[in-house]
Amino acid sequence: MISHPSRHCTVELQALPSRIGQVRRIVSAQLRYWHMDVLIDRASLGVTELLSNVHRHAQPDKTCTVEIELLLDRLKVSVHDHDPRLPVVADAGPLATCGRGLAMVAAMSESWGVLPDDPGKVVWFTLPAPSAAEPAAWDRRPHLTAAVPDRPRFTEVALGDHVAEVHRPETAPARSAVPG
Numbered sequence: 311m312i313s314h315p316s317r318h319c320t321v322e323l324q325a326l327p328s329r330i331g332q333v334r335r336i337v338s339a340q341l342r343y344w345h346m347d348v349l350i351d352r353a354s355l356g357v358t359e360l361l362s363n364v365h366r367h368a369q370p371d372k373t374c375t376v377e378i379e380l381l382l383d384r385l386k387v388s389v390h391d392h393d394p395r396l397p398v399v400a401d402a403g404p405l406a407t408c409g410r411g412l413a414m415v416a417a418m419s420e421s422w423g424v425l426p427d428d429p430g431k432v433v434w435f436t437l438p439a440p441s442a443a444e445p446a447a448w449d450r451r452p453h454l455t456a457a458v459p460d461r462p463r464f465t466e467v468a469l470g471d472h473v474a475e476v477h478r479p480e481t482a483p484a485r486s487a488v489p490g
Contacts (some may be wrong), residue, residue, distance in 0.1 A: 319378045324372045325374050337387070353378070390430060391433075393430055399412045
């Protein structure tokens, strides 16, 4: 089931690997719709990590709900599952192949947390939303500034003709496009 009023999107699913990719695409599409393209990578990473935890650890089932909300100044992504056990940030060793998900969520988000919720729990994170004054990513243009050079930017080069007795009309000196 998918619902998405103007500032809210909810997806119910079984946290299976094939469905996690679908939810990532739904989150990306919703953020594009909200003109929040700059948040897609981090939101997709965070929701993937939270859903992977549900897939790996949740009991008695893998049913969960993903909710994304666009608040005044932040995006909130929440995953609700039916397992009441609260997750713990692991201290994964350098050779560990898993156990870094919540640490990554903590590192890339503005804030995150876990709330008990009957039945189960809600794990959430927030990302700062771009301000309304900030132009959308697709509308940004580089700002060009001209510095006042302390020497001429172009060097004037006079072309000379060494052929004697040939009169040519006077022309303006050529300018080189190569500085120096």
